[in-house]
Amino acid sequence: MKKLDPVFRSALDSAYTHAISHLENLDQTSVAATVDAETLRARVAKPLPFEGIPADQALEELVRNVDGGLIGTAGGRFFGWVIGGVLPAALAADWLTSAWQQNGALYATSPASAIVEETVGEWLKDIFTLPKQASFALVTGCQMAHVTCLAAARHALLAKRDWDIEAKGLYGAPSIRLLSSSARHASFHRAVRLLGLGHANVVDLPVDAEGRLAPRALAEELAKAPDAPAIVLLQAGDINLGAYDDFEAIMPIAKEYGAWVHVDGAIGLWVTASESRKHYLKGIDGCDSWATDGHKWLNVPFDCGFAFVTDAEAHRESMSVRASYLTHASAARDEMDWNPEWSRRSRSFAAYAALRQLGRRGVGEMIDRCCDHAHAIVTGIGKLPGAEMLWEPTINQGLVRFLDPRPSATDADHDRQTDAVIAEILKTGEAFFGGTTWQGRRAMRVSVVNWQTSEADVERVIAAVKQAIKAVV
Numbered sequence: 001m002k003k004l005d006p007v008f009r010s011a012l013d014s015a016y017t018h019a020i021s022h023l024e025n026l027d028q029t030s031v032a033a034t035v036d037a038e039t040l041r042a043r044v045a046k047p048l049p050f051e052g053i054p055a056d057q058a059l060e061e062l063v064r065n066v067d068g069g070l071i072g073t074a075g076g077r078f079f080g081w082v083i084g085g086v087l088p089a090a091l092a093a094d095w096l097t098s099a100w101q102q103n104g105a106l107y108a109t110s111p112a113s114a115i116v117e118e119t120v121g122e123w124l125k126d127i128f129t130l131p132k133q134a135s136f137a138l139v140t141g142c143q144m145a146h147v148t149c150l151a152a153a154r155h156a157l158l159a160k161r162d163w164d165i166e167a168k169g170l171y172g173a174p175s176i177r178l179l180s181s182s183a184r185h186a187s188f189h190r191a192v193r194l195l196g197l198g199h200a201n202v203v204d205l206p207v208d209a210e211g212r213l214a215p216r217a218l219a220e221e222l223a224k225a226p227d228a229p230a231i232v233l234l235q236a237g238d239i240n241l242g243a244y245d246d247f248e249a250i251m252p253i254a255k256e257y258g259a260w261v262h263v264d265g266a267i268g269l270w271v272t273a274s275e276s277r278k279h280y281l282k283g284i285d286g287c288d289s290w291a292t293d294g295h296k297w298l299n300v301p302f303d304c305g306f307a308f309v310t311d312a313e314a315h316r317e318s319m320s321v322r323a324s325y326l327t328h329a330s331a332a333r334d335e336m337d338w339n340p341e342w343s344r345r346s347r348s349f350a351a352y353a354a355l356r357q358l359g360r361r362g363v364g365e366m367i368d369r370c371c372d373h374a375h376a377i378v379t380g381i382g383k384l385p386g387a388e389m390l391w392e393p394t395i396n397q398g399l400v401r402f403l404d405p406r407p408s409a410t411d412a413d414h415d416r417q418t419d420a421v422i423a424e425i426l427k428t429g430e431a432f433f434g435g436t437t438w439q440g441r442r443a444m445r446v447s448v449v450n451w452q453t454s455e456a457d458v459e460r461v462i463a464a465v466k467q468a469i470k471a472v473v
């Protein structure tokens with residue numbers, strides 16, 4: 001056995017030590033950044049020196065330079081946007097993924113990666129209760145999962161109208177209608193932009209008080225052009241409320257008009273693993289495609305998203321490509337037939353390890369735990385003087401806002417107060433929350449997706465919010 005070069009080993013040892021130290025200190029350190037852009041730039045943004053330095057020194061310098069500029073996303077007090085942590089097995093497998101340096105493009109470039117990915121896809125279809133014949137892709141995130149699914153949708157809808165989209169492009173093609181709930185995520189917009197479908201063509205349909213697309217509005221809109229190809233976007237867990245569209249009611253309407261139904265399940269598809277909450281997803285298996293994330297609720301490292309398509313042939317036709325230097329497998333699945341990348345990270349290893357660590361039961365428990373913590377945080381904050389609960393979590397998403405105590409305070413004052421309290425919480429470094437505008441009012445979003453969030457964290461962040469309210473008043 002040839003020993004690793006001492007500097008190579010020293011760089012890895014140092015990375016290991018710093019990683020452990022970062023994880024062990026998450027409880028004591030600020031969850032928000034403690035240095036500003038100017039400080040970071042002064043340390044980092046220097047001209048690239050002509051001469052290099054040993055690997056271990058490069059690593060030490062990097063660690064020193066980013067100090068204070070890292071957010072505590074890996075820890076249990078982070079509730080901003082929708083950002084997961086990292087499960088131990090997933091993190092460890094991710095380190096190995098880099099050490100192994102496998103190219104997950106083809107079975108030939110890494111047989112292990114291809115077979116592990118096949119398995120992850122099957123396991124996930126089972127968890128999400130998706131049709132057995134559905135094809136899948138492991139992509140960089142839900143954004144690219146949308147692109148992948150909608151490319152398949154575009155292929156299928158246009159092929160039915162004798163239009164070969166892959167060969168001819170969109171020049172002269174029948175135009176595809178895009179109908180969605182107004183609660184949709186902006187990544188849908190970007191996906192349709194990238195696919196040449198044009199985001200100005202998206203028709204936003206009204207939602208009810210619970211954020212659910214009104215089926216009748218969809219039926220009326222589809223009836224306006226009954227023969228036109230149409231994609232309907234549904235939400236499984238929207239960004240503010242975690243709202244679910246009524247799949248059972250909507251699917252027959254969409255099918256009557258031959259529309260393709262795509263589901264944004266970035267957050268909420270995982271709720272299929274929860275015995276007590278899976279009823280929100282009734283009818284989900286009847287849709288045409290689904291996009292979700294690994295790096296949110298599965299708690300695997302970035303970058304990891306999942307796309308699933310019922311019409312596997314449309315999926316493959318829209319993605320596969322051939323070149324004479326490639327070696328294609330006949331008895332295994334070549335990953336690049338299903339995703340928009342060529343060379344790519346073997347992200348299946350971390351997903352596989354996460355799922356093996358948790359097992360089916362563990363996935364369900366993690367989902368339920370996050371939902372319970374979200375409920376405790378939102379209702380706990382809602383009871384504080386000066387706070388108001390706007391949305392009580394049904395899954396892991398909730399909304400609160402903060403009230404300006406002056407008797408003459410207007411909605412605009414409450415909006416300002418809300419943003420000021422959020423900023424104050426970040427200043428303390430005790431917790432990280434983000435803001436949003438919901439039904440015209442500023443609100444603080446609470447999103448719990450980290451496997452590490454504990455009951456002690458819940459108490460700690462409610463106490464921190466209480467202090468922040470006092471500090472702003």
Ligand SMILES: Cc1ncc(COP(=O)(O)O)c(C=O)c1O
Nearest residue numbers: 082141142143185187239266293
């Ligand atoms: C509902 C929803 N859809 C899509 C996305 C985009 O996912 P990603 O950031 O993994 O591309 C997000 C990200 O927060 C989301 O919350």
